[in-house]
Amino acid sequence: MRKEVLEKIHHGHMGIAKCRERAAQSVWYPQIGKDIEERVTNYCRQCLEERASHPKEPLLPTPLPNRPFEKVALDLFELKGRSFVVVTDYYSRYPEIGYFWSPNQKASTLVTKLKIIFARHGIPETVVSDNQTNLTSHEFQRFAQDLGFQHITSSPHFSSGNGAAECRVKLSKRL
Ligand SMILES: [Zn+2]
Structure with a gap:
């Protein structure tokens, strides 16, 4: 029945x-x-x-990359008079942190530091960052062109992207 x-x-x-x-x-x-x-x-x-x-669309807003260091997030912040650059791998969530002894780094010194990090892990295909002047500078754009990675900037007002960045920065500051 x-x-x-x-x-x-x-x-x-x-x-x-x-x-x-x-x-x-x-x-x-x-x-x-x-x-x-x-x-x-x-x-x-x-x-x-x-x-x-008909499998459902994945719920993740960003699909997982195929390999480590294919897509990375780039965050800059200052702490106790130093500037820091954090490169976080989307695949492993592994953050690579570089720092400078003084605040307000120029784009050129940032580029030098990134070259060292990329030399260690490989050149990513995609770099995601916010719109800080360093990162929208000609110097940085040329760097992206020379190395052949795509640079995506997310607006700081775009809440979800910014929330993830804030999280990464907070974690890095703790480390
Ligand atoms: Zn049925």
Whole structure:
């Protein structure tokens, strides 16, 4: 009896929400909600095959790169009279931190430091950073061109990108 009911409720291979809606209008027994869920997610071959051939889009806002140091985030900050540059690998989340003895570094000294870091790990394909003047300078753009990486700047007002950057900077300061 319950099996037949579930069959009817799932007619047309509707999803869980739709099936529940249908059940609410017609039939009820204890645990019918759970049965519907089971039926739709685990026991209907046609639905299983349908889902397998149309996998859902990943929920991650940024897909994981294929290898370490393919895509990195670049953050600059100052602490106790020094300037720091942090290069965080999107693949391993590994942060590489470089520092200078004085604040307000010029683009040229930043570039030199980055060359050292890239020499150790390889040249990334993509570098993501905010819009600090150092990073939008001609010098930095030339550096990106020479090494052949794509430089993506996210606006500091773009909350999600900025939140991630703040997180990385906070972590680096602790280290
Ligand atoms: Zn189905």
